Amino acid sequence: MSAGHDDHGTGGLDLTLxxxxxxxxxxxxxxxxxxxxxxxxxMSFLEMLDVLNEQLTLEGRDPVAFDxxxxxxxxxxxxxxxxxxxxxxxxxxxxxxxxxxxxxxGDTIFIEPFRARAFPLxxxxxxxxxxxxxxxxxxxxxxxxxxxxxxxxxxxxAKQDADLSMDAAACIGCGxxxxxxxxxxxxxxxxxxxxxxxxxxxxxxxRSRRVLxxxxxxxxxxxxxxxxxxxxEAACPKAISVENIARLNRDYLLASxxxxxxxxxxxxx
Amino acid sequence: xxxxxTTASELFTRASAAKLDxxxxxxxxxxRWDKHRFDLKLVxxxxxxxxxxxxxxxxLAGASAAASLAExxxxxxxxxxxxxxxxxxxxAAQGGINAAKNYPNDGDSIRRLFYDTVKGGDFxxxxxxxxxxxxxxxxxxxxxxxxxxxxxxxYGGLLDNRSFGGAQVSRTFYARGQTGQQLLLGxxxxxxxxxxxxxxxxxxxHEMLDLxxxxxxxxxxxxxxxxSGEIESYAxxxxxxxxxxxxxxxxxxxxxxxxxxxxxxxAHKRGALFANPCFTQIHPTCIPVSGSHQSKLTLxxxxxxxxxxxWVPKNKGDKRSPDSIPDGERDYYxxxxxxxxxxxxxxxxxxxxxxxxxxxxxxxGGNGMSVFxxxxxxxxxxxxxxxxxxxxxxxxxxxxxxxxxxxxxxxRMYPAVHxxxxxxxxxxxxxxxxxxxxxxxxANFSDHGANRLGASALMQGLAxxxxxxxxxxxxxxxxxxxxxxxxxxxxxxxxxxxxRARVKKLLATDGRRTVDQFHRxxxxxxxxxCGMGRSEKGLTHALGQIRSLRDEFHQDVRVLGENESVxxxxxxxxxxxDFFELAELMVIDALHRRESCGGHxxxxxxxxxxxxxxxxxxxxxxxxxxxxxxGGAPRWSLHTEPLSFEEVKxxxxxxx
Ligand SMILES: Cc1cc2nc3c(=O)[nH]c(=O)nc-3n(C[C@H](O)[C@H](O)[C@H](O)COP(=O)(O)OP(=O)(O)OC[C@H]3O[C@@H](n4cnc5c(N)ncnc54)[C@H](O)[C@@H]3O)c2cc1C
Ligand code: SF4
Ligand code: FES
Numbered sequence: 001m002s003a004g005h006d007d008h009g010t011g012g013l014d015l016t017l018x019x020x021x022x023x024x025x026x027x028x029x030x031x032x033x034x035x036x037x038x039x040x041x042x043m044s045f046l047e048m049l050d051v052l053n054e055q056l057t058l059e060g061r062d063p064v065a066f067d068x069x070x071x072x073x074x075x076x077x078x079x080x081x082x083x084x085x086x087x088x089x090x091x092x093x094x095x096x097x098x099x100x101x102x103x104x105x106g107d108t109i110f111i112e113p114f115r116a117r118a119f120p121l122x123x124x125x126x127x128x129x130x131x132x133x134x135x136x137x138x139x140x141x142x143x144x145x146x147x148x149x150x151x152x153x154x155x156x157x158a159k160q161d162a163d164l165s166m167d168a169a170a171c172i173g174c175g176x177x178x179x180x181x182x183x184x185x186x187x188x189x190x191x192x193x194x195x196x197x198x199x200x201x202x203x204x205x206x207r208s209r210r211v212l213x214x215x216x217x218x219x220x221x222x223x224x225x226x227x228x229x230x231x232x233e234a235a236c237p238k239a240i241s242v243e244n245i246a247r248l249n250r251d252y253l254l255a256s257x258x259x260x261x262x263x264x265x266x267x268x269x
Numbered sequence: 270x271x272x273x274x275t276t277a278s279e280l281f282t283r284a285s286a287a288k289l290d291x292x293x294x295x296x297x298x299x300x301r302w303d304k305h306r307f308d309l310k311l312v313x314x315x316x317x318x319x320x321x322x323x324x325x326x327x328x329l330a331g332a333s334a335a336a337s338l339a340e341x342x343x344x345x346x347x348x349x350x351x352x353x354x355x356x357x358x359x360x361a362a363q364g365g366i367n368a369a370k371n372y373p374n375d376g377d378s379i380r381r382l383f384y385d386t387v388k389g390g391d392f393x394x395x396x397x398x399x400x401x402x403x404x405x406x407x408x409x410x411x412x413x414x415x416x417x418x419x420x421x422x423x424y425g426g427l428l429d430n431r432s433f434g435g436a437q438v439s440r441t442f443y444a445r446g447q448t449g450q451q452l453l454l455g456x457x458x459x460x461x462x463x464x465x466x467x468x469x470x471x472x473x474x475h476e477m478l479d480l481x482x483x484x485x486x487x488x489x490x491x492x493x494x495x496x497s498g499e500i501e502s503y504a505x506x507x508x509x510x511x512x513x514x515x516x517x518x519x520x521x522x523x524x525x526x527x528x529x530x531x532x533x534x535x536a537h538k539r540g541a542l543f544a545n546p547c548f549t550q551i552h553p554t555c556i557p558v559s560g561s562h563q564s565k566l567t568l569x570x571x572x573x574x575x576x577x578x579x580w581v582p583k584n585k586g587d588k589r590s591p592d593s594i595p596d597g598e599r600d601y602y603x604x605x606x607x608x609x610x611x612x613x614x615x616x617x618x619x620x621x622x623x624x625x626x627x628x629x630x631x632x633x634g635g636n637g638m639s640v641f642x643x644x645x646x647x648x649x650x651x652x653x654x655x656x657x658x659x660x661x662x663x664x665x666x667x668x669x670x671x672x673x674x675x676x677x678x679x680x681r682m683y684p685a686v687h688x689x690x691x692x693x694x695x696x697x698x699x700x701x702x703x704x705x706x707x708x709x710x711x712a713n714f715s716d717h718g719a720n721r722l723g724a725s726a727l728m729q730g731l732a733x734x735x736x737x738x739x740x741x742x743x744x745x746x747x748x749x750x751x752x753x754x755x756x757x758x759x760x761x762x763x764x765x766x767x768x769r770a771r772v773k774k775l776l777a778t779d780g781r782r783t784v785d786q787f788h789r790x791x792x793x794x795x796x797x798x799c800g801m802g803r804s805e806k807g808l809t810h811a812l813g814q815i816r817s818l819r820d821e822f823h824q825d826v827r828v829l830g831e832n833e834s835v836x837x838x839x840x841x842x843x844x845x846x847d848f849f850e851l852a853e854l855m856v857i858d859a860l861h862r863r864e865s866c867g868g869h870x871x872x873x874x875x876x877x878x879x880x881x882x883x884x885x886x887x888x889x890x891x892x893x894x895x896x897x898x899x900g901g902a903p904r905w906s907l908h909t910e911p912l913s914f915e916e917v918k919x920x921x922x923x924x925x
Contacts, residue, residue: 024834042559042672050564050785057783057829057838065835067352069525071565072666074450075356097669122496123835130473133353137465141458142417146337146735147408149415153372156426166419166444169451173355197417 012038013105017052019064020112025120031110041101045088046071046078048100066125073097073237076172079179080125081112086176086235094174094237114179118186118222129175131221132189139213140193142203161199168195170238177232177240183224188232190214191244194251208255215252280812280857281894282906289542289893289910292696293397298916299379302401305697306740310747317342320746323490323505325477325532327354329449329727330710331511332456333734339463341739346503347460348475348492350527350840355457358513358525359730362449363570363663365433365441366413366727368406373430377438379403385436386725387917389615390690390718391867391883393545393891396916397697398716405736406728410442412735416455420444434571434723435615435924441724446570446662452727456734475501476840477532478771479764480508480539480706487536487706488754491764493772495840498832500768502756507705507745509738510536511730514689514711516549518848518855519800520792522686523555523568529844530851533693533712541701542893542908544694544714546851547859550721550868551801552687553619556670557639566685567670569642569663571723574612576647576656577680579603579619581640585630591641591679602626606878610924617720617868617881618924620684624801625879627683634681643679684801688726690717690868691858694893694910698741699733702893705745709733714891719867772832775842780825784841787822791815791845791852799856804872808860815856816902819849850903854894857905864888876921885919 015036022029036055039048046068053063069077073094080095082088088098103109111125119127157165169192177188194211197203203210226245233242294301294308312320321344324335331347332354339345351357371377382403387394414420414428420442421429433441444451463469474495481489481502489504515530516522537543554569580599587594602622604611614622623640632638648656653676657664664675671681692715693701693708700707710730717725798804798811822845830836865874865881866888874882883889891910896903 040560040562043562044564047562047564051562053837054783054785057827060829062830063838065837069351069356069527070358070361071526072361072567074447075351075358075360075525076353077351077356093669097666099669099672101672126835129352133355133461133464133471133473136458137461141462142415143462144412144415144459145340146333146412146459146739149408149411152370152410152414153427155414157422158426159422159424162419162422162426165417166451169419169444169454170447172450173353196419200417200419202415203417 012040013100013103013107015039015103016108018108018110019124021064021124022121024123029121039100041099043100044071044096045082045098045100046096064125065123068096071096074172076174079114079174079176081110081114081179083110086114086180087174087237092237092239094172097237114175116175116178116184116223118184119175119178129173131223132173132175132186134221135186135190135214135217136193138217139210140197142197143206155201157201165196165199168192168199168240168244171240172238174237176235176237178223180231180235181224182229182231183227185226185232186218186223187226187245187248188236188240188242190218191248192240194248195244198247198251207251208259211248211251211255212259280860281904284895284906284908288702288908289694290696291395291910292698293395294697298396298400301397302404309740309744312743312747314342318344320344320507321346321505322507322509322742323503324348324509324511325490326357326511326513326710326712327351327457327460328357328359328511328513328710329453329456329730330712330734331357331509332453332460333731334509334511334709334738335469336456336459336463337735337739338742339468345463345469346472346505347469348472348477348490350474350476350495352473354460354471354473355454357453358528359453359727360450361525362727363446363568364572365431365443365448365724366409366452366731367433367436367440367722367724368410368442368728369403369440370407370410371440372428373439375438377440381438382406382440384917386716386722387718387914388922389435389720389722391720391881391922392718392885392889392914392917392919393548393866393912394716394718395912396914401737402716402729402732405732408736409728409731413452413455416459418444418451418455420451431572432575435610435613436722449727452731456731477512478535478768478843480536480703481760481764482539482703483754483758483760486704486749486751489756489761491761491768493768496835498834498836500765502761502765504754504756504758504761506751507707507742509707509709510693510712511709511734512712514692515848515851516686516689518791518852519686519795520788521558521563521566521796523552523566526565529847531844531847533708534847534851536693536701536703536706538896540703541706541708542694542895543692543854544891544893545691545719545858546855546894547799547862547869548690548719548867549686550616550688550690551620551684553616553623553684554642554682555685555687556667557634557681557683559671567666568685568687569667569680569682571616573642573660573663574619576659577612577642577644578646579612579640579642581626581631581633591633591643600631607924614924615720615722620801621870623682623684639681639683641679642682644675645679648676686796686800688721690715690719690721694891698744699738700741700745704749707738707742709738719869771843772839775826775828775839775846776832778824778826778828780827782825783827784838784845787818787826788841788845788848790818791848794818795852795855799859802870802872803859805860808856812853812856812860815849815852819853822846822849853903854905858892858894861907862888862892883921889919
């Protein structure tokens with residue numbers, strides 16, 4: 001683009017990257033080492049990987065596969081372990097929003113995929129997070145067919161509840177909470193959805209059924225149990241609070257006590 | 270080298286027969302949609318499950334359409350490139366969604382939203398469509414709230430509105446700076462509910478690479494599984510393309526990296542006319558380019574212009590830091606030139622003005638390629654905490670990228686490619702020129718004419734999916750004879766073969782340059798010559814260059830690896846190959862349209878004050894291009910759909 005270059009920092013950073021390479025889910029994986037020179041501190045982490053991939057391609061070596069799309073921290077596609085931390089060292093920051101000015105010349109960086117039983121690896125840093133979609137399909141919605149809604153202002157919602165609901169709804173479904181958790185639990189993700197919908201008056205009627213159905217699917221997918229360690233909150237790029245896990249637990253207990261089991265898979269038309 | 274064409278006839282031919290029937294109803298504007306719905310044939314409820322719709326794309330348009338059709342009882346299959354439908358590019362929309370609710374009681378109405386959209390689009394959209402859009406806008410808000418979209422609320426518990434993107438009424442609903450995310454999650458959840466109920470089959474990580482037409486009707490698609498590389502066919506009774514816009518032809522844009530034209534382009538090559546391809550929206554407030562490594566540009570919501578003031582130094586080459594430039598030596602050029610709209614002029618006007626300042630040598634920042642967006646006065650007036658409450662997340666995003674604190678130093682902004690008004694031509698039913706192929710959302714040539722107003726794309730995507738297609742698709746099913754077609758049909762074999770051949774060729778080229786190297790070069794050509802300012806000379810030059818570069822791409826691109834696994838460069842290469850062909854058509858369209866309108870600014874056609882000069886006598890039409898292959902190189906013929914304005918009088922837009 002015709003805008004020139006403003007790269008401050010002459011010469012840039014020299015880095016040593018150790019990246020997990022694995023052809024497919026069945027293949028054996030291993031770390032490979034790649035030195036990378038002259039990385040601009042203004043680059044994002046993914047742009048740094050772009051540069052590496054361009055270089056590898058020109059050398060005739062297979063580029064590193066990783067998921068990405070929006071590159072502004074909202075789609076939830078990106079996500080990798082950077083020096084053992086999901087999304088890297090910066091708080092409330094998705095991998096794509098991490099900038100290289102966070103690193104120093106001479107640094108060594110280990111880059112690995114998110115690892116969890118429920119997230120099978122597909123290639124290099126790409127994992128399959130479709131378990132999250134299946135959890136939503138079981139209950140992460142409000143059952144309202146198109147066209148059957150009343151006027152939007154006919155059911156007021158307390159601003160405080162709406163704000164809390166929005167805090168929870170900000171989850172981008174990246175899976176960092178699972179990757180950061182020693183038990184690979186999905187409680188923060190599920191808790192966020194249960195809170196987002198349950199806090200709104202529109203979501204109240206299905207509250208019990210929703211939580212039972214989502215938790216059942218979460219267990220079926222092979223996610224672990226919450227050990228109250230709260231690594232998830234620390235890793236979450238959207239600062240989703242563990243209060244949502246507390247709300248999930250409360251809703252679940254209440255629902256288990258009151259809901260008749262058959263209605264958990266209701267049609268909900 | 271390609272020879273450079275000099276006359277229109279060398280560029281394209283004019284189609285002789287009238288081919289375009291917009292199917293717009295007649296009668297009083299406010300009754301047209303109602304009347305049309307009544308006239309459309311209905312599908313008997315018991316028959317609905319016999320019809321199978323293939324929906325490609327799960328952004329606002331695709332997810333809302335798929336969910337709504339499944340609720341009605343149709344069989345639906347859904348495809349997207351991403352690992353989850355929730356990741357579609359719609360998720361990134363920040364600012365808001367318009368509706369004519371008039372909750373603030375400030376004078377809004379369906380008629381005013383309609384009027385603003387027609388005028389904002391510089392009179393290059395269909396009145397009937399725009400009116401319908403304004404009508405259904407209110408239903409969208411109702412639907413989204415019922416789904417649990419956590420829109421901003423006031424203390425009384427009712428919905429809050431703000432003014433946005435040059436509107437003089439407050440009609441924009443928003444969910445913090447994440448409106449697109451929340452609307453998409455609403456549509457996604459409605460879609461997943463139908464997946465859970467077994468009424469929608471979901472195919473994530475599937476890229477559509479061809480359209481299959483049987484007996485003149487769209488009956489299927491060919492996809493590539495981006496994990497296994499498998500090429501697969503799917504047959505159905507209708508195909509819905511909801512595959513988004515093509516802004517990434519410029520390489521650098523605010524679009525997500527995977528946004529592409531491929532699905533629309535392959536449909537175009539199978540007979541769907543492509544309309545107004547050169548109508549591109551360049552958004553005025555984006556973070557400027559910082560270096561050659563840059564992979565995409567970041568939008569800063571236009572809501573910032575509600576409080577931020579745009580300026581450059583009065584004197585050329587003034588390199589002082591902004592805080593040491595006194596007010597008397599600042600040029601608040603939007604306020605000066607457009608006193609009644611000031612900093613809130615529509616996007617095309619604000620972008621062009623920024624370019625004029627930079628071209629005039631008054632740009633700021635290290636390379637002089639940006640303008641200031643300054644919150645000093647707003648902070649003084651309302652206090653820092655109020656500003657933080659309104660824009661905190663945007664300020665944080667800005668600081669993260671630029672390492673500068675916008676509470677202390679004015680933001681630096683420059684326009685960037687953002688949205689494409691052009692797209693596949695559709696009639697009032699959203700049906701393309703290939704029967705059975707419907708196109709929704711940003712992928713269609715839209716209701717936004719030559720310039721889209723802020724917060725209107727989300728409205729249009731959801732209008733198409735929730736409230737238009739559920740009615741109009743029924744007419745296709747009920748009135749056409751749709752015999753049984755399976756993927757065994759010859760047409761599927763042929764399309765699969767073509768897809769395999771293309772993949773094989775890309776892998777076999779084994780050249781010396783990477784896909785991104787080509788894409789960047791193409792983007793630069795488009796930005797310089799088919800961006801904010803366009804001229805006969807520049808466009809003609811670009812055309813020759815694009816053709817040469819395209820030939821080089823096919824001889825010299827390097828795509829490593831194999832088809833049978835995740836292969837990002839192979840996916841990219843296919844998309845860039847299509848961008849090359851699209852770029853050529855965009856330039857031809859821009860060359861042929863010898864007028865300025867909306868985002869299409871031909872330097873030869875401007876008023877004395879430097880504003881766009883339309884030529885309603887000769888160009889008050891939709892340009893719809895038909896693809897024809899002529900000896901290897903693509904060739905196009907032009908169809909025109911005349912536009913008539915019965916309700917909004919054709920006038921020169923003025924925001925003075
Ligand atoms: C940064 C940004 C901010 C914006 N903010 C606003 C705003 O505030 N208000 C507003 O009104 N508009 C806004 N817009 C515009 C608006 O977001 C888009 O126009 C709109 O979301 C497009 O929706 P869509 O459903 O048409 O397509 P998308 O959301 O782009 O979805 C496309 C879908 O198609 C799929 N797909 C694409 N190609 C293929 C293929 N070949 N095979 C299979 N699947 C495919 C993708 O996987 C995806 O699911 C913004 C745009 C940007 C870039
Ligand atoms: S809760 Fe946070 S970490 Fe977990 S999926 Fe959502 S955004 Fe990602
Ligand atoms: S690429 Fe979208 S969140 Fe990182």
